[in-house]
Structures are given as C-alpha cells and as structure tokens.
Amino acid sequence: MGKRPGLPGRVLITVAATAVLTGFATPPVWADAVPVVPSMPSVRALAEAPVDPAVPPATRVPEATQGERVEAVRSLGLDIDNGWLVLRDHDFVFKIFDTADPVRFPLVKEGALQAFRDGDTASTLFIRSGVTELAGRDRDNYARGRLERDQARRLKQSAAALVAMPVTDQQLDLGYRDFIYDLWHFVTGYPKVKAAALAAYGASEAEQKVFLANGLLAAKRQDQTDAINADKDRDEAEKVRLAARDARQNAATVVGLQTTDVMLDLADDFFIRKILEKAAPGTQIAIAAQASLSSAVPADWKAYLATGIYAARDRDVAVENEKKAAENRRVVREIKARAENGGMRPRLVAAAVAALAGSDHDIEAFLQTGQHAVPTQSLEATTSGVRGAYVASNGGSTYIVRGEPGTRSTAKLTDATWTIKDGLADPNCFSLESTQFEGSYLRADGDMVKLAANDGGTPFKNDATWCASPGTSGSGVSLESYSHRGHFLRHWGGQVYAAASTDSGTYNASWLFKEDTTWSVVDPDPEVTTPITLRWKNDDALRAKLGAPVAPEVYDAFGGGVRYRDYAGGRMYWSAATGAHAVTGAALEKYQSAGEYRWKLPTIDTTPTPNVEGSFTHVQNGGSIYWSPATGAHLIYGAIGDHYARLGWERSYLGFPTSDEIQAGNLRRNTFQHGVIDHDPATGRTRDYRT
Template structure:
C-alpha cells in the first residue's frame, strides 16, 4: 500500500484542499503584563478606620492607622474575636503571609467580605454551640457531674478527660470508657459524649441495682427511681436534683414543669406531654411519661427543630441560587446549590459555609460565530479576547482568563470581576476601553469596575455602571464599552448583539488550539463529534483528538474535519495523516454508506458488505464518473493495489478498474465469473 500511494502521488500529485473557515477571526493579540496597571496604592487612613469599625474591636486609634498595610493585617489577626469573626481571623493570618498587595486588597475589600461571611454564618455557629452545650449538659447530668463553664467550653478531648476525672465512683464503667475514648480520636470523643456515656451509664446503674437487690431492696428501689429520673432529665437536658428521688411521680412531673428549660420553644412537645401527665390522676400515666413519654416527646421536639432549621437553611440556599441564576454569570454556583438542595441537611449546611464561596470564579467566552473559543483576558492594562497561542502544543490553561465574580464595588445588585492572578485588580472601563487596573479605592474606580448583567438569548450582556446603555463588546480582539449606533468606530451596528453577548464557562479554560477553534465555530462539526473525551495530539503539523462519536483531524490547509466508525479505523490503521492524506470534509454518513474525501485524490468508502476501502487517483475519477456507489460497479471491495502494469481496484459487482502506469490509460473490466 505504501508503494502504491507513493507512486500515485508522484504521478497525479495532490490538489490544494478547500479552505476550512468561512469567517476570518482577528489576529491573536499579544497580551503582555503592564505591572503598573495592577499596582495598588496603600490603604488610606479612612479605609483603615472603616476596616477597624467592621470587625468591632473598638476605636481605630492612631496605633492602627499608622501601621503599614501588612502590619495592619497582622494586628487584625491579633485583635479580632475568634468567636465572632473566626473566618476573618483565619483569612488575616493567611494574607499576612502573602504580599503587601494582598494586604492592601484585604483592607480595601477582603475584610468586609469575610466579616459578612462570619455574620451570615453566626446562625449556624450559634446553633452548633447550642447543640454542643445541650449534648454536654445531657452527658454530665446523666452521671451526676457538676459541669462548670470551663468544662463546657473545653475541647472534646478535654471534656472527655473531665468526665473521667469527675465521674462518681458508682460509675466505674463510664470512667473506664472515658479513659479509652480519651486515647482515641475525634470520632471516639464525639461518640462517647453523644451516645456511649448514656448506654454505659445505664449498665453501671443496672449493675448497682442488682447489687443492692442482694443487700437492701429499698435502696435498690430508690436507685431504680433515680436512674429513670436522671435519664428523663438528661433528655431535656435539665439539672438533676437528688431531692426529687424522694417525691411521688406526679410531684416529680410538676417539679419538672418548673425547670426553665421547659419554657423554651424547642421543648414545647416535652412541656405539653408533661402538662398532660401532671393533670392525670392515673399513676400508670405518670410512670409511663417518666420512663418513656418524655423521651418520645423530646424526639418530636428534635425532629421539629431539625425540620425548621433545614427549611430555614434551604430557603437561604434558594435565595443564593436565584440571585446567581438571575445574573447569568455563575452557573457553577447554581449547580452547586442544586446539588445541595437535592441532598441532606448536612449538604445544605456545607454549601452555606463553604460551597457558596467556592464557585465564584468563571471565565467569559465569546459567542460571535467564527470567533467562538476566545476568552476575556488581561495581564494588566488593556483587556482583550484571545484563544491563547497553542503553537505546537496541545492546550494548557489560558492564564489571565479567570475572574472572581464579586458583588459590585459600586452596586451590590451588580458585579465586579476581580483577577485571580492579581489581588485587588478588576476589569474597569476607562475612556470606554476595558482594562485591568488595581483598585485605588476611589468612588470613580468602584463605578468604573461595576457591571450589571442583562440576560439575553445565548448568554449575558454586561452593562457599564459608569456608562449606562453601553456594554462590553469585542472588536478586532479589543474590548470596548460600546452602544449600537453610537458615535465611535467601535459602536457599529454590525454584529453588535453577538459581539456584546458573553457565555460563562468554567474557570481556567484551556487554550483553544486550531482544532478546537474549528470545533467551537462549526455547528455541524459539534453536532457530529459531540464533546472531547481525550487529550489532543500534535503530530508534525497535524492535530487530532477523540470525541464522543469519533475523531477530529486538523491541518493548516484542511481545518477541523470529522471521521468515525470503520472509515476512521481504516484511516488511522494506515496512518494516512502521516502521509499527508487529510480529510477535506466531514465524513458523510448514510444508512448503508459512509465516505470521506482525503483531497481530490483519495477517498475512503464503507458499506456493510464491502467494509472500508481506499479509492485513489485516476481509478477513483473513473469510478465516480460512472456514478460511484450508484454505478453498476457498486462499492470497492479492495484498496487500490499495485500490479505489474500499474494499479487496480476491485468492485462489488464483479468489476475492476485498472490504471496503466506507462500509458496512463484507465479501463473498466468485467471479471470472469
């Protein structure tokens, strides 16, 4: 086959393939950094005062204001409350280890973002602390340990140690279990406090009752009463009073109604059940309530409280989701919110604490036909659209094209785009040109760097807050704040809607290689190929990549073309791309027929009966002049092969076509049956 192909090329040559793209994209810009453009002036005294006021650490004295920005951040870390502002404190510690620019950006905007997060999360932290205190009070009350504030605020490990140190002698198994848990990990500590201590305390009580039954029946009876009543109080939880052991069940229930914990809304089921039991005259009703009813009522209270908390948290997630959807800028955040809402309450809480802040980065891609696969990019100074420069590579992340979508600096209902490479630098308009500049803290900068999204078919448009009625638009790879029909050269009506419409894509987009630019800008190709499923390969000027439904090949002369099925198998098995035979069209598929032309010289045809075969040069021209697959010859059943006189191809219906290398004569033969 290699000799035949080489001989045929020498005789016939290859015709120049058809050009790949109908539209000519702009030249790829040389996006170079302008360091001065992203430099941040140090925070002003007023900005430092505002930052101090935000974190509630008292008056912003001269000791604060005179500090350098980095030292100011360190003092924030030292001073801010770890209880009220834990996230802010942690971020201050992180930023202090970075550059002076990061410190300035933190003072100017970051401290307000994290303080807002801390305030929003306070409900969750307060709820968790309440649950922690309730769990610990229940544990200590169950084994008659007097809990002081230091013990209740201790770490889980230290709390377990305090149980070990303080538990009365009549709870030996609890003491032993506490020692074992103390030597364990966080899971062991948590399990001991929330579950094990109650189960093991029951075992200790049962051992004591059995022992007392052999010594003193009355003491055994009182121990039984005390055990049941301690468990009842631990369920609330409420403080245990030994004097209650000596009163009748109905008196104990009336005493229970007086504990302050039953006035709390979270214990309404327990209170109602206790009130109902207290009004009964049936001793069995009293006994049943103390032994079982209070626990069932507390379970109902817990279930109701869990439901209310879940509903409240899901409502917040839905609000976050709705805002993100309405912006058209945060599809990853919308997806994360949907995942949380479809999950458990723990998933919802995790989204509120972490997820809603993890999916704020996006890239902005073009939608103009012929120029899709380009992204807004800047390394400081002028912003551009670019696909990146692949060279002889096969992709890699496009640096400078990922943006944090933040609340608008001048309007929280709009948005600002902060560079993920340069802290404190934002896309802004200046003299109608879109640029990446460091935030100097002025009102004008905040206005220039605020963009209001407008959802449109196919994407989102970004209206300038500083220039109402003007939207970010690309023209010749440059970015301007333009209006249709305006007085400037970049205000032209032609393609205005397309040029000013953007699509949000995942952060850190890959450089769009020439092959992928073909895929982005050829609707038919995307429909045929599906999505990429493997890495691109570069082979001496030829690119190819596997997609869901086949493979796309690219060369400078042919553009991006699609092959699939047995045609692809035959093509790749022969390594035809290495010999310069590249598809000049997408593979044509019919019900029982597929083919692709590799220039005007060679083609691959397939049918179920004949398989995939190559037809070449003058033999191909002769066959196609007779009608090709519709001719009496039918499909080729052999690749073209060399003969003593030249070359030959055999066809389905008993015919062959031969080519004479000396005379160049092409003849059709009816083979003998």
C-alpha cells in the same frame, strides 16, 4: 459588508449561512467538487495580550484608605481608635488578627494571619475586601451553626449535671474531646463513668456525642446500681426507693431542674409535674410528660422517668434538625435562583444543584464552604468565527485571546480567568477580579476596558462594576457598564471596549453589536484554542455532527506536526497544510486501518454523496474513501482514482467501489458495483469496463 480591522476573513462558517448573508443560492455540492469551508480567522488574527513578567503599574495596589480601614474594623463589631489608623497596612492586619473573636470570626482570624505572612500587598487587599467578605461568611456560618451550638451546649450541660459538675460558658464552648477530658478529670465516685469517659476521649466526635447523650447515663446508672447493691444492710424496699430517687435525679438533668431531697422523695407523678413546669411548652419532652400524667398506671410514670424523657429529648433534637435542614435547603434554593438570574456564576448554580440532590450534610457543606469554592469563571466570545477567544489581561488593556497552541493542546489561558464578585458599587451587579493580580479589576476607562488595581475610591468602584442581563443576541450574558450606562463589554478587532451601538466610531459600530456584546460564561482556566477546537466551536453544522469531545487533543510531530481529537461522532485531524477536517462513520474505520495521518491527511470532511445514500472523504494526493450501505467503505487513489473522477465518481455507471485497490496479475484493480477499473503500471494505461 466590510471586514473588521484585526479579523481578516471573518465570516460565518457554513456555506448555507454565507449564502443567506450574500443573497445568493448555494450551488449543489457534487462529489467531484470539493466543498470549500470558508477560512477561519487565524490565531494571530486576534491581538494577543502583551507578556510582561513584571507586575504592570496598572495592577500595583495602593495602600488602603482610612475609610476602608474603618469599614474593615466595624465589620467585626469593634470600635476603632486613632491608634489603629496610624498603623501601616501590614501592622493593621496583625491588629485585626490579635483582636478578632476566634469563636465568632474564625475565618477572619485565619485570613488575617495569612495576609500578614504574605506581606504588604496581601495585607492591603485583606483590609480592602478580605475582612468584610470573610466577616460576612463568619456571621452566616455562626448564625447557621447556632442551633448546633445550642444543642451541643445543652448536651454538655445535661451531661455535666448528671455528675454534678459545675461548668462555665467557656467549658460549654469547648470541643467534645476537651469537654470530656474536663468531665473525666472532675468525676469521682463513679468508676464506670470514669472509664467510659476515658474511652470516649479517644473516640471519634460522633461516638463522643453518643457518650454524652446516652453512654454517660448508662455508666452512671450502673455505678448507682452497684453502689446500692454494695450495701448489704439495705433491704429490698430501701434499694427500690433509692433507685427511684436516682431515676428522678437523672431525669431532672434533662430539663435542668434543680432538685432537693424533698423533691426526690415525691411520688413519680408529682415529680413529673415538676419536670413539666420546667420543660418548654410544645416540646416533645412536655408532650410526653403530659401523656404519662394522663395515665393512672404508675408503671407509665416510671417508664417516662427511666426512658421516655430521653426518647422525647431525642425527638426534640430531631425536630430541630429537620427545621434546620429545611431552612438550609431554602437558603440553597435561594442562592441557586439568584445565581441563575445573575447569569455570571454557572459553577455556583451547578454546585447548588448537586447539593440539593444530596444529603443534609451535603447542603451544610455547600453553605459552609462549597458556595465559596467556585468563585471563578471565564468569558468566551460568542460571535460566529470568534468563538474560542476569551477575555484576558495581564495589566492595562484587555483583549480576547486564544493563545498559542505550539505543540500542546492542554496549556491554560490563566490570564483569562476571573473571580466573579458582587459589584463593588452595587451588589446586584458584578465585578471581575483578576486571578493573576488579586485586587485588580476590569474597569471601564472611558471607552477602553482595562485591568487596574482597586484604589478604594468611588469612581473606581463605579467603573469596575458591570450589570449582567440576558445576552443581547439571545444567549449568554451581556455586561453593561455601571458608570457608563448604555455601554457594554464588547470585543472589536481583538480588543475589549465599553462600547455603545451608535456608529460613532469603529468599536461603536452597530454591525454585529449584539453578537459582540454577548458572552458565554464558561469554566475557569480554559485551554488554549487549537485549530481543531477553533473549527469545532465555530462550525455549528460540524459540531452538531461530531458531538462533544470524548478525549483530549493529541499532538504528533509526524510530518511537521499533526493534531487530532476524538468526538462522540468521529475524529478531527489537522495539519498546517490541510487544515482541520473531520472523518466520520465507516470512513473513519477504513481511514485508520490504512494508517490514518501517517498515510495521508484528509482535505475535506466526510461528505454525503448527493444522489444516493453514501459518503466520500478526500485525502492528500488525490486519494478518497467511498462508502455506501451496500458496499461498505473502500479506498481509491492514484491512476484508478483519477479515472474514477473523470467518469463522474459514484454517479457514473460504475457506482460505488466494492473493494480497495488490489493486485490482479500484472494489473492494479478496483471493483465496483457495476464494473471494474484496471490500471497497468507497465504501460500506464487505465481502462474501465462492465462486469
């Protein structure tokens, strides 16, 4: 099996896996035979994307076409005339801002203003995709908000009717604060209403809603009672009659019933019949009215007019809200299922899951903004030995890159982040827009994959559309070119192609085709892949042993540069001289007590001893840490360590060490389960003996 150009030493990580591929059995690993981990491809083994601080020609955005302009305007439900079409993109966007309905298209209006401020390129991009995208969001939000708007309008209409305030549609669409100001300004003859409105004007929106629903009525009732009681000439019977008229008048406003003096003097049961005629059939208001009429007790009629109709109105609102909440949850479940099936938006799936686990408010927030806040992802190679490389481009050709760690571990591969959009040619597929060059997409240019600016033409849209399917190697996703069916996004020699498994050329080779065309969709802005991360990602056995990272990687300039990172099951160390190795279990505690990398760096992973339960960890210059359940972890090094190795390590009669190296008179000594090794620094003699 030949090596691939640009990927020297590309092999599977574990010895066992290599043995399967080559057909040879794996020899037993003895304690004195340091296991060899096949070398990883170096960071430089992958072609890195060229760095060009200037905007590459491939990503320079051409002006919007006339067709794109027409589509943009029609997405707002507007007619377009020739006067629009002769404008420059920048002026065209201002025309959109000036014309868009602020109630139905607030996001479009805000986006147009921002694009106009940002200049010509932003204006072109806004025409090309921003208008239609934001208009769709505005339409969805407007449709979802219809019930809330209708409830708000009814609430304001009912409140206005309580004080006989005429209102326009424009007033009913005001915010609660502004509407209450208009109400306060209008009201005369109701001092307590006036005072309550003034207090509500400075309150929160939630408190303003309570004022319009209940506080205004309570204040008006008090004003009505005060007015009745203020007339000393009225007898009690007249006061009762006037109070009953006020109650009927107030109740009538709930259903928008226009009243006359004759109607207000009707008996309570007859007046309730008038309300029932006006109420929508099947509502709680109608049901409660009918229930009160079925009673022959006048007190029940009075109770309905005084409190029952308002409680029924609140139940109607609650029923509407429950239906809206159920529908919103259905929509979120649908978004989640679609994202799961597409495979390209795991962050959207996670956001939907979190929303569904939350409150109705969380659901509403997800639909309003949350689903649009997670559009970006990165694509990571899944082929063994190449994991940790991400699709990236800063104009023109596309590569898989790991980045240069330098002395850091948290630098971001910003060129490897993509906005996942519905396919330009087919909304059931996807287009990948660069977050660094807005308006530029990954495009199949023949067999090459390049980052190029959207010119608005159909060929570009076809070339920049990729259809996702479950990964051909059994995990992740594979991306088939919409315009070149049978060609998949593939990395080869560090570069990215639209390749087919035809063996007709290098990047069309069938060898590892399934692996190379399978991608893991991961979080955006991935960190530069350091040697430690590179090994962890590509050594499956080691990753299973160490578990997930629990802390960021640390770089220390000591000794020419050392890296280490903590995982759930241990710590991995790296230097240019020793490579990346993991120290785990009791050996790690002993290693750290000895000064860890400032003492010596590990040259192998902590490895199980072959015949009995235990482990060994070799470090630079012949040192080791040996551990067993019976003896614990101990250091052995120098002449004693060399002698122990010659005897056969723990397989010798000595067994495991029971102490670190200690001073015993003039001698250096390690004790073992069944003996001792002494070293005389004066003579250089080292000997072992039983105890």
